[in-house]
Amino acid sequence: MILTISNWWTDMNLVEQVFWGIAILFSFFFVIQTVLTFFGGDVDDMDVDGDADTAVDTDGGIDFQFLSLKNLIAFFTIFGWTGIICLHSGFGPGISALIATGAGLIMMLIMASIMYFMGKLVEDGTLKMKNAIGKSGSVYLPIPAKRAGMGKVQIQVQGFQTLDAVTDNETDIPTGAIVEVVEILNNQILVVKLN
Numbered sequence: 001m002i003l004t005i006s007n008w009w010t011d012m013n014l015v016e017q018v019f020w021g022i023a024i025l026f027s028f029f030f031v032i033q034t035v036l037t038f039f040g041g042d043v044d045d046m047d048v049d050g051d052a053d054t055a056v057d058t059d060g061g062i063d064f065q066f067l068s069l070k071n072l073i074a075f076f077t078i079f080g081w082t083g084i085i086c087l088h089s090g091f092g093p094g095i096s097a098l099i100a101t102g103a104g105l106i107m108m109l110i111m112a113s114i115m116y117f118m119g120k121l122v123e124d125g126t127l128k129m130k131n132a133i134g135k136s137g138s139v140y141l142p143i144p145a146k147r148a149g150m151g152k153v154q155i156q157v158q159g160f161q162t163l164d165a166v167t168d169n170e171t172d173i174p175t176g177a178i179v180e181v182v183e184i185l186n187n188q189i190l191v192v193k194l195n
Contacts, residue, residue, distance in 0.1 A: 015093040019100070023080025030077045033070060071108040072117075077106035129188060132157040132181045136195050139165075143173040143192065150191070153179060153190055165190040 009017065082103040087095035137155030143165050144151065151173065153165040165181075166189060167173055173194060183191035 015096070016087055019080050019096070021080075022076050023084055025079060026073055026076035029073045033073055062096045068112070068115075071111050074107045074111050075104035078107040079081075079173065097099035127158055127161065129157075129163075129184045132163070132190060133184065134181065136178055136180050137192075139173050139175050139179055142175055143167045143169075143179075145169050145172050150189065153181075153192060155181070155190075163190050164188065165192050167192050169194060 009020075010054055011018065038163070042114075055113075068098040079100045083096050083100035086099050087093070091099065101195035132155060135155055135157060137153045139151060140154045140162055143153075144167075146168065147166045150164045152162055154160065154162050165179070167179070168191065173179060173192070178195040180195045181190045182193050183189055
């Protein structure tokens, strides 16, 4: 078998050997990269420095990355196989290299676009308190009159929430009363009135 592979390799011209060498080597890397991606070994942009909360707060998703290790492996894999196909289809070495380069660049563009759009799927789960203004909720813990203390209100704002609340009412607002949010204090406390 080794003799057969050796004969096959020596029967090829230099251009074919280059395309085959690139195709086999980078296909091997591509398979390893794919397996690692599926089994959690993909640590392409690992960053252990800095504050994790700051990193999460400022994360805007993945930028468009045309040149990356993954894209280069994909480029050379497609380049090699396309070059082989073109040579076996009767194209000359120059045209084969040109077509293979174009196919590799298209593959890089496709992969970069996929990663970019997947990065844009990130959802910001931060509660925006201003969305509560004008909404109604029910009192969970009594709210003392004239902002003498805080109670709690259950309200539907970006999901069901239980939030701290105060009131300007002359009397306490009892548990179970329906209230409306009129203002937000310090971006965290609801100011409510009886509905």
